[in-house]
Amino acid sequence: MEPKYKRILLKLSGEALAGDKKFGLNYDVITDICRSIKKCADLGVQIGIVVGGGNFWRGRESGGMDRTRADHMGMLATTINALAIADVLESLGVEVRVQTAITMQQVAEPYIRNRAIRHLEKHRVVIFGCGTGNPFFSTDTAAALRAVEIEAEVFFKATMVDGVYDKDPHRYPDAVKYETLTYSEVLAKGLAVMDSTAATLCKDNGMSMLVFNMERPDNIYDAIMGQDVGTLIK
Numbered sequence: 001m002e003p004k005y006k007r008i009l010l011k012l013s014g015e016a017l018a019g020d021k022k023f024g025l026n027y028d029v030i031t032d033i034c035r036s037i038k039k040c041a042d043l044g045v046q047i048g049i050v051v052g053g054g055n056f057w058r059g060r061e062s063g064g065m066d067r068t069r070a071d072h073m074g075m076l077a078t079t080i081n082a083l084a085i086a087d088v089l090e091s092l093g094v095e096v097r098v099q100t101a102i103t104m105q106q107v108a109e110p111y112i113r114n115r116a117i118r119h120l121e122k123h124r125v126v127i128f129g130c131g132t133g134n135p136f137f138s139t140d141t142a143a144a145l146r147a148v149e150i151e152a153e154v155f156f157k158a159t160m161v162d163g164v165y166d167k168d169p170h171r172y173p174d175a176v177k178y179e180t181l182t183y184s185e186v187l188a189k190g191l192a193v194m195d196s197t198a199a200t201l202c203k204d205n206g207m208s209m210l211v212f213n214m215e216r217p218d219n220i221y222d223a224i225m226g227q228d229v230g231t232l233i234k
C-alpha cells in the first residue's frame with residue numbers, strides 16, 4: 001500500500017516523551033514512537049519533526065520569572081528532546097539531522113530551510129529544535145511555521161487525546177469528539193487544541209492538521225497510510 005502523504009511535519013509534545021511520570025524522558029516510550037517513525041521513513045515518507053519541551057519546562061508556567069528568560073529555558077528543553085529522539089532514531093538505523101532555531105553549532109546544525117529540504121529529499125528525518133527561536137511563541141506555532149516552510153502536505157499533531165473534543169474529555173465524560181473542523185471553528189469556539197497563533201498561521205497558509213493520540217504510537221503510521229485517526233482540521 002502507498003502512503004497517503006509524501007512529506008509531513010510531525011509535532012510531538014514534550015509530555016508524549018515522558019511516559020507516566022510526566023517529567024523527563026522515558027526511553028521505552030520514545031523507542032515506541034521512533035519505531036513508528038522508522039516504519040514511515042522506510043516507506044519513503046519525508047519527515048520533519050518539531051518537538052515540545054513541556055516534559056522539562058514551559059516558559060508560561062514559570063511563575064515570577066522574566067518571561068523571555070523562561071522561554072529561553074523552554075527552547076533549550078526542546079533541544080534536549082530533539083537530541084534524545086535523534087539518538088533513538090539513529091540507534092534504529094534512521095538517518096537524522098537536528099537543526100536548531102537558536103544556533104549552537106557544536107550541538108546541532110543551525111536551522112536553514114533549504115538545507116532542511118535537501119535533508120528531507122535525501123530521506124533524512126529532520127528534527128527542529130528551539131521552536132521558532134523567539135520567546136512568547138509555542139512549539140505548536142513553530143510546527144505550523146516549519147510545516148509551511150518545508151511545504152509539508154500536512155501537519156500531524158500528536159497529543160495525549162485521540163482528537164479534538166468540544167470540552168476536555170479527561171474531565172467531562174460527555175465530551176463529544178469532532179471528526180473534522182475548520183480553523184475558523186477552532187478560533188471561534190476557543191477550542192484548546194492549539195494556540196491561536198498556530199491556528200491562524202495554518203489557516204492563512206492552507207495547512208491542514210491531523211490531531212491524534214500518541215499513546216498509541218502506531219497512529220503515526222496509520223495516519224500516514226490515510227486511515228481514520230483523530231480529527232482533521234482544514
Ligand code: UDP
Pocket residue numbers: 012013014015051052053054055057058059060070071072073074075077078130131132133134135136137138139140142
Ligand atoms: N518556546 C519558545 N518559543 C518557541 C517555542 C517554544 O519560547 O518558539 C519555549 C516556551 O517557553 C515553551 C517551551 O519552549 O513553553 C516548551 O514548548 P511548548 O510549551 O510548546 O512544549 P509542549 O507543551 O508542546 O511540550
